[in-house]
Amino acid sequence: MSDGDYDYLIKFLALGDSGVGKTSVLYQYTDGKFNSKFITTVGIDFREKRVVYRANGPDGAVGRGQRIHLQLWDTAGQERFRSLTTAFFRDAMGFLLLFDLTNEQSFLNVRNWISQLQMHAYCENPDIVLCGNKSDLEDQRAVKEEEARELAEKYGIPYFETSAANGTNISHAIEMLLDLIMKRMERCVDKSWIPEGVVRSNGHTSADQLSEEKEKGLCGC
Amino acid sequence: MADTIFSSGNDQWVCPNDRQLALRAKLQTGWSVHTYQTEKQRRSQCLSPGELEIILQVIQRAERLDILEQQRIGRLVERLETMQRNVMGNGLSQCLLCGEVLGFLGSSSVFCKDCRKKVCTKCGIEASPGQKRPLWLCKICSEQREVWKRSGAWFYKGLPKYILPLKTPGRADDPHFRPLPVEPTETQPPSAETSRVYTWARGRVVSSDSDSDSDLSSSSLEDRPLPSGVKGTKGDKPRGDSGASMESPRLGPARPPSHLSGSQSSLGSEAGTGATEPQGGTPAQPEPRVPGKRHTWATPRY
Numbered sequence: 001m002s003d004g005d006y007d008y009l010i011k012f013l014a015l016g017d018s019g020v021g022k023t024s025v026l027y028q029y030t031d032g033k034f035n036s037k038f039i040t041t042v043g044i045d046f047r048e049k050r051v052v053y054r055a056n057g058p059d060g061a062v063g064r065g066q067r068i069h070l071q072l073w074d075t076a077g078q079e080r081f082r083s084l085t086t087a088f089f090r091d092a093m094g095f096l097l098l099f100d101l102t103n104e105q106s107f108l109n110v111r112n113w114i115s116q117l118q119m120h121a122y123c124e125n126p127d128i129v130l131c132g133n134k135s136d137l138e139d140q141r142a143v144k145e146e147e148a149r150e151l152a153e154k155y156g157i158p159y160f161e162t163s164a165a166n167g168t169n170i171s172h173a174i175e176m177l178l179d180l181i182m183k184r185m186e187r188c189v190d191k192s193w194i195p196e197g198v199v200r201s202n203g204h205t206s207a208d209q210l211s212e213e214k215e216k217g218l219c220g221c
Numbered sequence: 222m223a224d225t226i227f228s229s230g231n232d233q234w235v236c237p238n239d240r241q242l243a244l245r246a247k248l249q250t251g252w253s254v255h256t257y258q259t260e261k262q263r264r265s266q267c268l269s270p271g272e273l274e275i276i277l278q279v280i281q282r283a284e285r286l287d288i289l290e291q292q293r294i295g296r297l298v299e300r301l302e303t304m305q306r307n308v309m310g311n312g313l314s315q316c317l318l319c320g321e322v323l324g325f326l327g328s329s330s331v332f333c334k335d336c337r338k339k340v341c342t343k344c345g346i347e348a349s350p351g352q353k354r355p356l357w358l359c360k361i362c363s364e365q366r367e368v369w370k371r372s373g374a375w376f377y378k379g380l381p382k383y384i385l386p387l388k389t390p391g392r393a394d395d396p397h398f399r400p401l402p403v404e405p406t407e408t409q410p411p412s413a414e415t416s417r418v419y420t421w422a423r424g425r426v427v428s429s430d431s432d433s434d435s436d437l438s439s440s441s442l443e444d445r446p447l448p449s450g451v452k453g454t455k456g457d458k459p460r461g462d463s464g465a466s467m468e469s470p471r472l473g474p475a476r477p478p479s480h481l482s483g484s485q486s487s488l489g490s491e492a493g494t495g496a497t498e499p500q501g502g503t504p505a506q507p508e509p510r511v512p513g514k515r516h517t518w519a520t521p522r523y
Contacts, residue, residue, distance in 0.1 A: 004293035008371055009286075043268070043276040046283060071286060083247040084268075084276070093376055122376070188375040189366050 006050065006069040010181055012174070013092035015085070015113055017106040018077030020098045021133040024164035026072050029174055034165050041076040043084050048072070053178060068178065089120035094127040094177045099148075101132045101161065102140040107148065114155060127180040128157045129173050136163040248273070294372040294383035301368050304361050312338025317359055319344055335362035 014022040023041050028034055030047045049072065052065040073092060075085035089095075097113055099106040110130065118124050130152045132143060145161060152159035158180075160173040237245070249267050268276070309320030316323060316330065317338040323330040330339040334348065340359040348356040348363070358366070374380045 004289040004296075006293075009290050009293075009373065042272045043279070045279050048286070071283075087244055087247055185370050185375050189370050 006067040008066060009069045009071065010094070010178065011071045011073065011092050012094045012096060012177060013073040013075060013088060014096040014098060015075050015117075016077055016098035017100070017103070017109050020077065020100040020103070020106050021164045022077065022098050023074050025096070025098060025131065025133060025162060025170055026074050028164045028167050029170050030072065032167070036165070040078065041074055043076050043081050044088055045074040046071055047074065051178070053182060055182060070174075070178070086116060086120040089117065090122050092121070092126075094129070094181045095121070096131060096173065096177060097128050098131045098133050099143070101134050101143050102137050104142045107132070107143045110151060127177060127184060128155070129177045129180075130155075130157050130159045131162045131169075131173050132159070133162050133164060135161040135168055136165045288384070291382055291384040292386070294381065295385040297368045297371055298380070298383055299386055301361070301364050304364055308361070312336070312340070316341040316344055318361065331357040333357060333359040333362055335359075335365070
């Protein structure tokens with residue numbers, strides 16, 4: 001893990017209220033274990049994991065596997081660490097926004113966390129995946145799935161119901177976030193060259209401009 | 222750099238940048254403590270020494286990962302620069318990369334979308350297979366895009382800081398030896414930009430004169446010679462053909478004007494930081510550095 005033998009270094013950051021399970025979700029993802037004892041995170045921490053990403057091309061062909069080194073930043077949800085943790089938002093390429101399905105207040109605070117992201121992240125529309133954690137505690141559920149899905153659709157972000165205790169959907173959520181980031185990267189690299197393409201193309205100017213306008217709303221760079 | 226930041230090792234004082242100042246403000250260290258807060262407020266918000274120690278350990282762990290990343294990016298940059306140095310043709314009547322004669326009596330050619338030079342089909346890569354209009358890139362421009370993606374430059378709006386590989390074949394993994402490559406790297410990107418601009422400009426002026434171009438390229442590359450033995454020891458398989466002639470294709474993406482203004486404002490703030498007075502005496506606590514610290518070097522556009 002300490003070598004530099006990978007293709008991409010991708011940095012994610014987990015955020016959400018204190019006690020929703022940010023540390024446990026990341027621990028379950030990197031080590032496949034769960035510790036039911038609650039130890040509050042002091043300020044900031046990170047874990048690492050090496051994964052292989054296979055992009056699905058537009059024609060359905062699976063591309064060659066690319067080695068991704070994930071740096072997963074774990075933040076303290078407590079208010080007194082807020083100014084410290086937000087300093088790390090800018091370097092994160094994608095965000096895992098967690099709330100506790102058994103704690104309605106943590107769900108209501110999702111809006112506040114998204115506002116924090118819009119202020120401190122590298123752009124106003126960063127890639128976010130919303131996770132309702134502790135889905136295994138069905139008898140204590142306080143947030144309906146449709147409520148959470150409506151909120152996610154309102155912000156245009158994917159939603160997963162996860163459980164750090166049994167590992168449900170954690171890999172899916174992080175893989176979805178990685179897919180969003182890799183697609184954004186491809187758009188950014190292609191878009192960087194679009195102005196020359198517009199100049200070069202003869203008779204396709206309107207098509208390129210439409211394409212550029214469409215991408216402008218999506219791409220953060 | 223880590224030694225300099227944490228005041229151990231050399232005594233050189235480095236002016237803190239905006240990120241360090243902002244982080245010091247949030248950690249309530251340095252000279253930027255908020256004076257309007259009451260003592261009670263300040264005490265309740267301050268981190269305890271134990272908590273501060275934990276956070277600093279995390280930041281140091283992140284810096285070790287950053288060093289590995291900088292070395293990896295340096296390898297990518299070096300490979301790309303090697304390809305650029307080894308071009309053999311003029312990109313008009315000859316393939317830009319291998320110098321093969323193109324045209325009526327020669328090989329069939331394709332037009333690189335990025336640098337707008339001609340290459341043979343062996344030295345080109347179809348950028349969007351399956352599309353109605355096939356887009357071709359020469360192998361250098363394709364590699365340039367790969368470097369832009371893999372280094373995170375697409376995210377940081379410019380190539381982040383990197384450490385070029387050492388000239389000696391057997392590189393030491395000694396941790397004490399590790400900070401040394403960081404120092405000379407500070408001056409590498411500007412000189413690289415200078416030589417790149419110069420070579421490109423000369424290439425444009427005398428594009429049809431291969432011999433003259435070759436001489437100029439050789440002189441501009443003398444400050445960074447590579448022993449031929451070093452290439453064999455690299456893990457990466459060599460790309461492109463060997464040769465003395467060189468003509469640099471267009472480097473770096475064309476950015477929208479809004480990004481330009483962003484870069485200029487950040488440069489202005491950097492200049493403002495230079496006016497800060499030096500700190501008197503040793504700071505009471507070590508000054509942590511934000512991981513993923515970014516030094517964006519503006520790529521010249523042609």
